[in-house]
Amino acid sequence: MILLDRDDLIDGLRELVAELHAAGEPVGLRIVGGGALALRHFDRRTTVDIDAVQVSPGDEGSVLAAAERVAERRGWQLDWLNFKAAQLAPWWGRDIRWEPIHHDDLVTIEVAPADALLAMKLKASRPGRDTDDIRQLLAVCGIDSVEAADALFSEFFPGDSLTDRAWLMVERILTGGPLVPPDVPPPADLGSAN
Template identity: 30%
Template sequence: MAARFDRDQLQDALDRLGEAAAANHTQLDLAVYGGAALMLASRFRYASEDVDIASIGEWPDWLRKAVDKVARDNGWAADWLNDAIQFHLSPAATQSDDHLEFGTYPRRGEPGLRVFVPSAEYLLALKLKAMRVADPVKGPLEARDIRKLMAACGLTGIDDAIAILGQYFPRSAADADKQRFLLKHVLSQEDPDDDPPDYPVRDL
């Protein structure tokens, strides 16, 4: 199993990527999704084992070297930063309407990296499309993410959640029997914590 890291460790890694970008006179923009986005910008996800990003095309050599060094120094997986999620992103989502600038890195010094996170609605739609709540390992965490994101969006019912799914993935919403069935189970549970369903939050 890949090593997991927390928010502080991820922020430190992003600082290093930002420093590398600045040293190469580059402004790099990364859109971050999944558990890493929640870990950065919510009060209810505390660890992840990778960072899902939208594709930025061919990686420059300096970025590959910086990512590899972060992995080696921290004992993380070689692909801790990856764009495997690109295939699952919605063509209906736009940078201006469905993403928010979370911050710049390094946090001190000349910024070379800007990090964006998806809106609560878009991230919820991505979670609903994947619907991995039956996974024996990650399922409980995925279910909790969905409950918290629904609360962050002000949603309480299954139909409301499917409507959000339909905004970004119309075909999935048109045939959402799986999502409806699993959402009944997800929403029948309660979270044994008081973590507020705040997302996105820039200053934690």
């Protein structure tokens, strides 16, 4: 499995934008998960993929085919861009203020804000895999208690509360020392393909 850093993600998305322009079909993508963290919120070192949600009408298959062409040129796994995380996105709660990283006449790409990403990471709460992301997102969001984390989670997932596993994870993080907000990277520039 190829590990992708922030520069890889930016370069891959630039090429994807060029592929989508060549197809001439309007596309809107929203990025969640580790890709969104790396592109907008903090230095996450690496990720294996970009989890996206397609929000505009159009053929999801053509977007994936374009992403596969990028992968083949770069020697990446074919699912470096995928739509597998759509079920984790909080669609029914608090309004999400998606942050644009690219917008032109055909292609729009946005990333989830830190608070929505924290809610999603808390929903998944995979020990080890999500712990550092949750730690950094708690700092970014200014969350300093398990109760505050639970309240934020409930805003995005109405009627739900943190699972016992998520509650314990947040409790351990908060008792493990002070949270220091990470440096925020400059906005991703997807201006032109290589």
